[in-house]
Amino acid sequence: MSLSRKDFLKAAVCTIGLAPLAIMAASSARTAPDPRALQGASWAMAVDTTKCTGCNECAVACHKGHNVPNVGNSKQEVKWIWQENYEGAFPELSHNYVDEGMKKRPFMLLCNHCENPTCVKVCPTQATFRRPDGIVMMDYHRCIGCRYCMTGCPYGARSLNFNEPRDFLKEINPEFPTRVKGVVEKCNFCEERLAIGKKPLCVEACRYQALTFGDLADANSEIRKLLNDHPSQQRKLSFGTKPKVFYIV
Amino acid sequence: MNNNRLVALGLILFVVIFTFPVLMNLGKTTVQTQPPDALAMQGLADKLGVKNEQEYREKHMQILSEWKGAVVRDGKRIYVTQDGREIPMSMENLASQSQYCNACHDYAGIEKPKCWTCHVAPDDVKGVK
Numbered sequence: 001m002s003l004s005r006k007d008f009l010k011a012a013v014c015t016i017g018l019a020p021l022a023i024m025a026a027s028s029a030r031t032a033p034d035p036r037a038l039q040g041a042s043w044a045m046a047v048d049t050t051k052c053t054g055c056n057e058c059a060v061a062c063h064k065g066h067n068v069p070n071v072g073n074s075k076q077e078v079k080w081i082w083q084e085n086y087e088g089a090f091p092e093l094s095h096n097y098v099d100e101g102m103k104k105r106p107f108m109l110l111c112n113h114c115e116n117p118t119c120v121k122v123c124p125t126q127a128t129f130r131r132p133d134g135i136v137m138m139d140y141h142r143c144i145g146c147r148y149c150m151t152g153c154p155y156g157a158r159s160l161n162f163n164e165p166r167d168f169l170k171e172i173n174p175e176f177p178t179r180v181k182g183v184v185e186k187c188n189f190c191e192e193r194l195a196i197g198k199k200p201l202c203v204e205a206c207r208y209q210a211l212t213f214g215d216l217a218d219a220n221s222e223i224r225k226l227l228n229d230h231p232s233q234q235r236k237l238s239f240g241t242k243p244k245v246f247y248i249v
Numbered sequence: 250m251n252n253n254r255l256v257a258l259g260l261i262l263f264v265v266i267f268t269f270p271v272l273m274n275l276g277k278t279t280v281q282t283q284p285p286d287a288l289a290m291q292g293l294a295d296k297l298g299v300k301n302e303q304e305y306r307e308k309h310m311q312i313l314s315e316w317k318g319a320v321v322r323d324g325k326r327i328y329v330t331q332d333g334r335e336i337p338m339s340m341e342n343l344a345s346q347s348q349y350c351n352a353c354h355d356y357a358g359i360e361k362p363k364c365w366t367c368h369v370a371p372d373d374v375k376g377v378k
Contacts, residue, residue: 030315030328030329030330030331031315031319031323031325031327031328031329031338032325032327032329032335033324033325033326033327034326034327037324037326067369129322131322131324133324137321139317139321139322140367141317141321172369173369174341174369174371175341176369177340177367177368177369178367178369179367180366180367191324195324195326196326
């Protein structure tokens, strides 16, 4: 078999063209996800407000697990999940004649992990970003504490560390890092737990099964069934952020 | 030649100011003279999936940066070394070495790593109020 000069050159160019692919394949094989990790395409949370008693155990578990400092000063407080009344949770829907039951009901609020997150858009360092599974994540290493995201978020889900957080922690959970002064933080849908096949801390901590976590992309998921069977509402839809925390009322 | 005195004074002043840092440190041992502990270094090298101290010295910052990207951005938490070992990518896994990091950085005369201001080393847990 004889190769013409032209064919030889063609083959040579193609081989050289493939080389970067081979290098990429070799380097990308160096990290892998944990095999236990929960897989989802659009993680979301449903809060059944008819079951919630406002015991706050979800918030205690979350804040303890994530080393969220209790600053004790409402202007500088740091929170990942917190309680509000109807008016605080749904200012657009609240009016003078909302029934008494609803007025007294506690609503647990947290980051909505929006499909169209303003915090991600405004972040100048890309410290906040949206993962393919829908979790709006923070890379604390990159946060410069400019607080644009706090201005951008219509849900008040973000807190700046005005103080050195370790000064306000009674005990530190060694499984999760703390933050430092000047860094913004928020709920991460327990991505560190999803990565090892566990559900979020708040969901596990709730004794009344008021919190349901699941994949919206999976039509058979518990959360989709729940949303299908019950009327639900979401916070501040008019902002167009497409939140992913649902409130069953 | 009337300036002799001034010139001499200037020269003395110059020598004193120029050698001030050396004079100040005379008789003090500010530099830790202990070389890095080879055993601890090998422990770190093992946890980072590199062969030896030399490779650790050269690559640890790049590897840690790669880990950060993989865990935070891509949600991948297992590092596969070139010889096929699987290592969990976590600073907490290295935490037993946090004091050692500082000691070695001190010895090398470079800034202490800031990792442990957030990542939790066992010593920090004890020190908390």
